[in-house]
Amino acid sequence: MNEILIEGKNLRLRRANMADLNYIMTLQYTPENLKFIVPFDMNYHRENINSDGAEKMDVIVEEIATGNSVGYFMLRKMDSPSIEFTHVIISRKGQGYGREALKLLLKWTFELKDFHRVWIDCKDYNKIALHLYESLGFVREGFLREYLLTNGVYENLIVFGMLDSEYFNRQK
Numbered sequence: 001m002n003e004i005l006i007e008g009k010n011l012r013l014r015r016a017n018m019a020d021l022n023y024i025m026t027l028q029y030t031p032e033n034l035k036f037i038v039p040f041d042m043n044y045h046r047e048n049i050n051s052d053g054a055e056k057m058d059v060i061v062e063e064i065a066t067g068n069s070v071g072y073f074m075l076r077k078m079d080s081p082s083i084e085f086t087h088v089i090i091s092r093k094g095q096g097y098g099r100e101a102l103k104l105l106l107k108w109t110f111e112l113k114d115f116h117r118v119w120i121d122c123k124d125y126n127k128i129a130l131h132l133y134e135s136l137g138f139v140r141e142g143f144l145r146e147y148l149l150t151n152g153v154y155e156n157l158i159v160f161g162m163l164d165s166e167y168f169n170r171q172k
């Protein structure tokens with residue numbers, strides 16, 4: 001039985017299971033995604049899936065109409081008031097699924113789970129993700145200079161955050 005976190009108009013978010021492992025790995029290593037994330041290995045995800053889900057969780061974005069997987073997120077630091085969203089990846093890009101899935105995840109985070117804040121980091125040249133996060137109400141909180149070393153090149157990260165009060169103000 002798949003554990004469903006939340007459902008919206010077109011998408012549902014559910015906890016990943018072992019049958020999703022190949023999808024998660026393939027999505028991370030697809031070049032158009034890999035350049036924007038730091039992938040984890042299969043053992044990490046296997047552990048994640050088999051864990052009790054109290055601290056971290058792999059989440060599948062599923063199209064309700066077809067049951068197809070259309071994306072994957074990882075949630076971390078769930079044992080603190082400040083949850084981290086990471087590995088935000090949509091496979092069927094440019095159809096509004098990234099926006100809908102993140103809105104659902106924010107609703108789950110603040111309305112169903114009662115976290116105090118969420119944070120997420122993003123490479124400073126990832127224009128689509130930067131636009132998406134800011135338009136959803138994330139606030140730029142920090143700039144980590146030359147934080148990642150990718151293929152011999154240092155890359156900057158922007159840290160975004162959203163507080164529960166900011167989330168609920170936007171719902172009014």
Ligand SMILES: CC(C)(COP(=O)(O)OP(=O)(O)OC[C@H]1O[C@@H](n2cnc3c(N)ncnc32)[C@H](O)[C@@H]1OP(=O)(O)O)[C@@H](O)C(=O)NCCC(=O)NCCS
Nearest residue numbers: 033036088089090093094095096097098099121122129132
């Ligand atoms: C970033 C990502 C999750 C967005 O998901 P998506 O489903 O493609 O995005 P959406 O269709 O919901 O569009 C979100 C916004 O980005 C814009 N956008 C989407 N694709 C775009 C493109 N190719 N060029 C310019 N803008 C684009 C949309 O217009 C939309 O903005 P709007 O609602 O103001 O018009 C997805 O593109 C992805 O998986 N990227 C690779 C991995 C990645 O970068 N992850 C983020 C790591 S921090």
